[in-house]
Amino acid sequence: MQPLTIGALAAQTGVKIPTIRYYESIGLLPEAPRTDSNRRTYDAAAVRRLRFIRHARELGFEVEAIRQLLTLADDPGQPCRQADLLARAHLAEIESKIARLESLRAELREMVGHCEQGQVRTCHVIEVLADHAHCLHDHH
Amino acid sequence: MQPLTIGALAAQTGVKIPTIRYYESIGLLPEAPRTDSNRRTYDAAAVRRLRFIRHARELGFEVEAIRQLLTLADDPGQPCRQADLLARAHLAEIESKIARLESLRAELREMVGHCEQGQVRTCHVIEVLADHAHCLHDHH
DNA sequence: TCTTGATCCTCCAGTGACTGGAGACTCTAG
DNA sequence: CTAGAGTCTCCAGTCACTGGAGGATCAAGA
Incomplete structure (x- = not known):
């Protein structure tokens, strides 16, 4: 080659x-x-x-x-504990990302589909973003 | 206040x-x-x-x-179609992110826990990252 | 009243991980 | 031989912040 x-x-x-x-x-x-x-x-x-x-x-x-x-x-002669630790740390990170995204998805699903072609004042997209009480997740 | x-x-x-x-x-x-x-x-x-x-x-x-x-x-007098479209677009994005992260998680789960405190040459963390064939997802 | 430490101000530079443009050179196909 | 595609370096920009320098101001205790 x-x-x-x-x-x-x-x-x-x-x-x-x-x-x-x-x-x-x-x-x-x-x-x-x-x-x-x-x-x-x-x-x-x-x-x-x-x-x-x-x-x-x-x-x-x-x-x-x-x-x-x-x-x-x-340097493949070294023990791989370090690499394993790296991967483990990353796995934890990914799992929390997934959890967060899943609740965000739920929230967005709540939001869309509730828009009845109405006015913004009754639109859930704005509502959910503006009103803390609509949160389905507990990140704050 | x-x-x-x-x-x-x-x-x-x-x-x-x-x-x-x-x-x-x-x-x-x-x-x-x-x-x-x-x-x-x-x-x-x-x-x-x-x-x-x-x-x-x-x-x-x-x-x-x-x-x-x-x-x-x-400006709450306007129709909310735009906001709804925005949210819908974002929902699609989030769903693809979740799917991707889930396959990455599977991959990482494969990786960790296979480290037998051995050498890097038998360590799955390195293997999976180095070897394309270990991919569990189809992003490429 | 004085002082000390917390808080605030502006301005500017840096972060991470690229991305893209300018201007010049070189390679390849017809 | 020429046109266009590919490559080079250098530098500036992107996004969404983040942090430091240097200086002003505020609140509370001695």
Whole structure:
């Protein structure tokens, strides 16, 4: 497999070109080797690493967490307790996000469908947002 | 009820002081009347409006959407179709967010608890993040 | 009355994670 | 050979805040 251009890498991973350069600039991706004419080249390892990053971002990991995970992945002889802790912390975060969103969904479901094409003064969208008592969840 | 200071408003609404000033600066809150010594003062209406904003932010509405909702709320004679459409659009967004997070949660649950205090090379956290085949969801 | 500490003011810069434009260079296909 | 697509660097902007510097003002206790 001959080296990829940045555009090809972007196409293969679904990560935009400026984002790839950004990841390099913050050290998530190593500096890509260049051609004679100064263009970045990538190999299969770069594709895997960028997929790793993209996947972790999709899971909601912050860049700093990803940096730690990559350090662990780069050095596979270490115990994985740290990575596990990272994932556990993130799982807790996701579960609270889901819970919050579910109550927000309930609230929005209350809101829509109650609009009888009437006036704002009887519209639940405005009401629910304005009136604290309509809260179905307890986040405050 | 005598006018509130910005600190009291912050305490009553849970919105931080710089955030309140920021909301004023972008026009979500009207310019607060000042005391002789140039301090902002707020009344019950300001508390309601800020709660409205906070609530909408918690529901995930963007500032622009909130601005529209506030415009509608400020002028209650208008039909509420627009507000309803806004809420509907947002509901769809929230539902897709929930679905995504649920699959991410499944993935993370797969990951944690499989760490046998072993080495990274057998750690699912790293594996799942590195290996595309472990995806339980279909977002790519 | 004085002083101390809390609160407030404005202005400005930074955050995270990108995103996009300007202007210049280079590669590829016809 | 030329046109257009792709790439380069640099820099500025996005969103929704967040925080610090430096200075003014207020409330309460000695």
